[in-house]
Amino acid sequence: MASKLTTSNRAGWGFAIPGFGLIMLFIVIPFFFAFYLSLTNQRLISPNPTEFVGLSNYDRLLSISVLTLEPERDDAGAVIREDDGAIAYPRVRTLTRNNPDYPQYQGMREWFRWHWGENAKVVVAKDVVFWKSLRNTLMFVIVVAPVQAGIALGLALLVNQKLRGINVYRAIYFMPVVVSIVVVSLLFRFIYDGNDGLLNNVLSFLTFGLFEGRDWLGDPNTALGSIKAMSIWQGVGFHMVIWLSGLQTISPTLYEASSIEGASKWQTFRYVTWPGLRNTAVLILIVITMQAFALFAQVDIMTRGGPLDSTTTVVFQAIERGYGKQDISGASTISVILFLLVLTISLTQRYLTREK
Amino acid sequence: MATVKLRGARKSYGDVEVIKGVDIDIDDGEFVVFVGPSGCGKSTLLRMIAGLEDITDGTLEIDGERMNDLEPSKRGIAMVFQSYAIFPHMTVRENVAFGLTINKVGKVEKAAKVAEAARILQMEHLLDRRPSELSGGQRQRVAIGRAIVRDPKVFLFDEPLSNLDAALRMDMRMEIGKLHQDLGASMIYVTHDQVEAMTLADKIVVLKDGMVMQAGAPMELYHEPANLFVAGFLGAPSMNFLQVKVDDIGDDWVQVSSTVLASVKVPSKGRGFTTGQTATLGIRPQYLMTGIEGEGMLQGKVVLTERLGSETVVNLAVADGSTLIAAIAEDAVLVSGNEMSWTFDPALAHAFPEPLE
Numbered sequence: 001m002a003s004k005l006t007t008s009n010r011a012g013w014g015f016a017i018p019g020f021g022l023i024m025l026f027i028v029i030p031f032f033f034a035f036y037l038s039l040t041n042q043r044l045i046s047p048n049p050t051e052f053v054g055l056s057n058y059d060r061l062l063s064i065s066v067l068t069l070e071p072e073r074d075d076a077g078a079v080i081r082e083d084d085g086a087i088a089y090p091r092v093r094t095l096t097r098n099n100p101d102y103p104q105y106q107g108m109r110e111w112f113r114w115h116w117g118e119n120a121k122v123v124v125a126k127d128v129v130f131w132k133s134l135r136n137t138l139m140f141v142i143v144v145a146p147v148q149a150g151i152a153l154g155l156a157l158l159v160n161q162k163l164r165g166i167n168v169y170r171a172i173y174f175m176p177v178v179v180s181i182v183v184v185s186l187l188f189r190f191i192y193d194g195n196d197g198l199l200n201n202v203l204s205f206l207t208f209g210l211f212e213g214r215d216w217l218g219d220p221n222t223a224l225g226s227i228k229a230m231s232i233w234q235g236v237g238f239h240m241v242i243w244l245s246g247l248q249t250i251s252p253t254l255y256e257a258s259s260i261e262g263a264s265k266w267q268t269f270r271y272v273t274w275p276g277l278r279n280t281a282v283l284i285l286i287v288i289t290m291q292a293f294a295l296f297a298q299v300d301i302m303t304r305g306g307p308l309d310s311t312t313t314v315v316f317q318a319i320e321r322g323y324g325k326q327d328i329s330g331a332s333t334i335s336v337i338l339f340l341l342v343l344t345i346s347l348t349q350r351y352l353t354r355e356k
Numbered sequence: 357m358a359t360v361k362l363r364g365a366r367k368s369y370g371d372v373e374v375i376k377g378v379d380i381d382i383d384d385g386e387f388v389v390f391v392g393p394s395g396c397g398k399s400t401l402l403r404m405i406a407g408l409e410d411i412t413d414g415t416l417e418i419d420g421e422r423m424n425d426l427e428p429s430k431r432g433i434a435m436v437f438q439s440y441a442i443f444p445h446m447t448v449r450e451n452v453a454f455g456l457t458i459n460k461v462g463k464v465e466k467a468a469k470v471a472e473a474a475r476i477l478q479m480e481h482l483l484d485r486r487p488s489e490l491s492g493g494q495r496q497r498v499a500i501g502r503a504i505v506r507d508p509k510v511f512l513f514d515e516p517l518s519n520l521d522a523a524l525r526m527d528m529r530m531e532i533g534k535l536h537q538d539l540g541a542s543m544i545y546v547t548h549d550q551v552e553a554m555t556l557a558d559k560i561v562v563l564k565d566g567m568v569m570q571a572g573a574p575m576e577l578y579h580e581p582a583n584l585f586v587a588g589f590l591g592a593p594s595m596n597f598l599q600v601k602v603d604d605i606g607d608d609w610v611q612v613s614s615t616v617l618a619s620v621k622v623p624s625k626g627r628g629f630t631t632g633q634t635a636t637l638g639i640r641p642q643y644l645m646t647g648i649e650g651e652g653m654l655q656g657k658v659v660l661t662e663r664l665g666s667e668t669v670v671n672l673a674v675a676d677g678s679t680l681i682a683a684i685a686e687d688a689v690l691v692s693g694n695e696m697s698w699t700f701d702p703a704l705a706h707a708f709p710e711p712l713e
Contacts, residue, residue: 256408257441261455261506262429271454275445 034339037332044326057333063126067095067105071118079118089120096124130334133305133312136224140231140313141292148232148239149284155236156243157273170244174237181234185301188230192216192302217303220310227298227311235291239284246280247273282353286346293342314338358432358509358542359384360405364414367400367566374400376566377414382510382544382559387536390546391553392563393589398546399514401563405544406435406512418509431510434503438515440495442487442502449483452501473501476538477531493524500535513545517552529555550590554578562586580625584636584708593641593669596680598654599712600637602629610707612637616675618653620702627709638706641669644682645699652697656680658690672698 038057042050069089071079080088096105108124111131115121125131159170176184191198194215203211216226250273258268296315299305305312305320312320314334322331360382367375375397382388390398403409405416407428416423423431442451450457452473456466474480477497487495496516503511513532517525533556536543547553553560554574562569562577562585569589570582581587587595600612603619610629613619614637622637629635647653656672659679670690672680682698690696 251439251441253437253439253441254443256428257435257437257443257502258454258458259408260406260428260433260435261458261502262427263458267458271443271446271458275443278445 034332034335037329038336040329042329042332044323044328046326053329057329058337059126061127061130061330061333061337063108064111064131065105065108065124067092067102067122067124068116069113069120069122087118087120092122092124129309129312130314130317132309133314133317136311137293137295137313137315139224140228140295141289143228144232144292145285145288148236148288149281151232152236152239152284153243153277155240156247157269159240160244160247170241173240176234177237179234181297182301184230184234185298188226189217189302192226194218218307220308223303223307223311227295227302230302231292231295231298235288239288242284242287243277243280246277250276278353282350285349285353289345289349290342293338293345314341358419359417360510360542360544361417361420362401362405362414363417365401365404365411365416366413367397367404367409368412374566375404375412378563378566378568380561380568380571382542385540385542387533387543387545387556387558388561389553389557389559390544390561390563391548391550391589392569394548396563397566398548398563400566402435402512402514402544402546405431405510406433407431408435432508433510433512434506434508435512435514436496436499436503436516438518440487440492440499440519442495442498444487446486447483448479448485448487448490448498448501451487451498452483452505454502455506469505469507470501473504476504476535477501491524492520493528496520496528497531500532504535504539509542511539511541511543513543515547516545517547517549532556550592554590560590562589581638581706584638584710584712587638587706587708591640593681593683595638595640595706596644597712598637598639598674598678598680599676600635600707602631602633602635605629605631610635612707614676616654620653620705622702622705622707624707627707629707629709633709634711636708636710636712638708639680639700640704641681641683643700643704644680645684647697647699649697652699654698655695656682656698657695658692660692661690672696 039052039054040050041053041057069092071087072090074080082088092110095102096108099105105124108126109128111123111125111128113120113122155173159166159173194200194213194217197213197216199216200211200213204213214222216222254272254276255268258272263271294315295313296319299311299313299316300319303311305316315338318331318334318338321327321334360380362378362380365375365378365380366373378401380388390401392398400409404411405423407423407426411424418431418433428435443454446454449470452470453466456469461469470483471480474483477500479494479497479501482490482494482498487498490498496519499516516532517528520528529552532545536556545552545556557574559571560574560577561571564585570577570586572580574590577586578590581590581595584597588597598614598617600614600617602610602612604611605624606621608624608626609621610624611619611621612635617637620637654674656674658670659673660671662669662671667683667685668690670682670684672682674680680698
C-alpha cells in the first residue's frame with residue numbers, strides 16, 4: 001500500500017501537495033507548535049537559547065488562591081477601624097512578598113476580595129491580568145451567545161414572512177456583517193464618545209436633557225457592556241441568515257396541520273418551529289461561542305483592554321504578550337488554554353443538545 | 357356528522373381566477389370525491405373548505421353555519437395531507453394526541469382517545485415509535501389517527517395515497533373505505549386517480565378549470581357522462597371518441613355517421629343537435645367487439661395488443677387517422693397488422709354535440 005501511494009501515484013501526490021503543504025504549514029504545524037512552545041521559555045527575539053521549562057508557564061498563568069485576612073487588633077484585642085469606620089486589615093503584600101510563613105502566596109497579587117464576618121477573603125493570583133481577561137471573555141460569551149442567537153432568531157422569524165419588499169429588510173439586517181469589524185469598531189468609538197458622541201446626544205435628546213452623558217468606553221462599568229452591545233449588533237445579521245435557512249427547511253404543511261389543530265402562535269413555535277430548528281440551533285450556538293471566545297479586534301481598536309483591564313480578553317492578552325512583550329511562550333500557553341476551554345465548552349454543548 | 361354546502365364559491369389570486377363559482381352539496385355521512393386533472397382546482401377547493409385558503413366570493417356552510425371567516429380549527433374539520441404532515445420529533449402517540457395536547461385535554465381522556473384511534477387503525481404496536489421508523493403507509497395511518505382523534509364533523513383528504521406505492525395504495529384505499537363505514541362521518545377526498553374516485557365515492561365531483569363538470573354517483577357518471585370531458589376522464593382505458601356528422605334527429609335519438617363509420621342511431625339524452633353539425637361519438641373500449649367480416653360498423657387495423665390476463669387491450673388504427681382502443685375477452689388472440697371488422701351496441705354509445713378537440 002505504501003509503495004503504491006508513494007511511487008505509482010506521483011501525479012496524485014503532485015496535485016495534493018500544494019494544498020496539503022499549506023494546511024500543514026499554516027494550520028497543523030502551528031497548532032502543535034503552540035503546545036510545544038508553551039512548555040519552553042521561548043521569546044520572540046532573544047540571545048539566550050530556548051529552554052524546556054515544563055509546566056511552569058501554566059503554573060504562572062493559572063495559580064490562584066484565596067487567603068483570609070483577619071482584622072488588625074489593638075492590644076486589648078479590639079478591632080481597629082479606619083477613620084471612616086471600615087475595619088482595618090493588614091496589607092496583602094505583607095503575606096505575598098518574601099513572607100517565609102506563606103511560601104504558597106509568594107509573588108501573587110490581589111484580584112478581588114469580599115468580607116466574611118469580620119474577616120476578609122482575598123483572591124490572589126500570580127497573573128491577575130490573565131484571570132481578568134478570562135473573566136471578561138467568559139462574561140462576553142455568556143451574554144453575547146444567548147442574546148445574539150435570540151435576537152437573530154427573532155429577526156429571522158420576522159423576515160421569514162411573505163411580505164412585499166421583505167428582501168430589503170433582510171439586506172438591511174445583514175449589512176453590518178458585510179462591514180469590517182475594524183470599521184464598525186472605529187465608528188462605534190465615535191458613537192460611544194464621552195464628549196460629543198452620538199449615543200450621549202440621542203439619550204440626552206430622548207430624556208429632554210436629563211441624561212448627562214458618560215464616557216462609555218472610559219468607564220470600567222460600561223466599557224465591556226458597550227463592546228458586547230456593538231458586537232451583538234454587528235454579528236446578528238449573519239446568524240439571522242442561518243436561522244432563516246433553517247426556518248425554510250420546515251415543511252409548510254406542518255404549519256397547516258398545526259393550524260387545523262388550533263395551535264396558537266406560541267404553540268406553533270413551541271411544537272413545530274423550534275423542534276424543526278434543533279440542528280440549526282446547535283450550529284449557531286457553537287459558532288457564536290467560538291466567535292465570542294476569539295474576541296479581539298473590537299477590544300484592540302476601541303479600548304486596548306482598558307480601562308483598568310476591564311475589557312481585556314484572552315486573545316487580546318495572547319497577542320499583547322506574544323508580540324507586544326515578545327513573550328511567545330506565554331502567548332502560546334494562553335492559546336493552548338483557550339483551545340482547551342473552547343473544546344470543552346463545544347463538546348459539552350454538543351452533549352447537552354445531542355439527539356436523544 | 358354534518359352537511360357541507362358550497363354556493364358560488366370563487367377563488368382568485370390577483371387577476372387569476374382558479375375556482376370559478378362552484379356549487380356543491382354534501383349530505384350527512386356522504387363520501388365525496390373531488391377528481392380532475394392537475395390544476396383543475398380540486399386541492400384549492402378542499403383547502404378553501406379547510407380554511408387554509410380564503411374564499412374570495414360565495415359561501416361555505418357546514419351544518420348550516422356560515423364558515424367563510426372562521427379559523428380552520430373552529431370549522432370542525434380534520435385534514436389528512438399528501439405529505440402526511442406528521443411531526444418528525446414526536447412519537448406516534450404524541451402525534452396522534454397533538455390536537456388534544458394543544459387544547460389541554462386531560463391525561464385520561466387523551467389516553468383513551470389515542471387508544472381508540474389506534475384500535476380503529478390497528479396501530480397499537482406503533483405508538484411509541486418515531487415517524488422516521490415508519491413506512492409511508494404507517495405514516496399516513498398516523499395522520500389519519502390524528503384526524504380521528506379530533507372527532508371532526510368532516511374529514512378532508514388531500515391526495516392521501518399519492519405518495520404510496522401501488523400495492524400499499526390499494527390496501528390503504530380499502531382501509532379508508534372501511535373507516536368511512538365505521539365512522540359514518542362526512543368525508544371529502546381529493547384525488548387525480550379515477551380508480552380511487554370510482555371505488556370510494558358515494559358521490560364524485562368532476563372538476564376542470566375551476567368549474568364542476570358533473571357531480572353524481574360513480575356509476576351514474578360512468579354510464580351517463582354529462583359531457584365530453586367527464587366521458588373521457590372516467591373509465592380505464594378511457595372512452596374512444598370518433599368525429600361524426602349528424603344525419604338525422606329523432607325524439608330521443610340522433611343518427612350519426614362518418615367516413616369510417618356506418619350510420620348508427622344512438623340515444624341523444626336530451627342534448628341539442630342540429631342536422632349536419634359535427635359531433636363526437638363516444639364508445640367505451642369494453643363495448644367494442646369484433647364483428648363478422650363485412651358486417652361490422654367500422655374497420656380497424658390491429659396495431660398493438662396488450663394481454664393483461666383479465667382482458668386484452670387492443671389498439672386500433674382507423675382510416676380517418678384516429679386511434680381506438682378495445683378491451684376484449686381475455687382469451688382473444690389478435691394478429692398485429694390485421695384489418696378487422698368491429699361492432700358495438702349503439703344504445704351504449706354516447707353522442708356529444710361538442711366537436712372533438
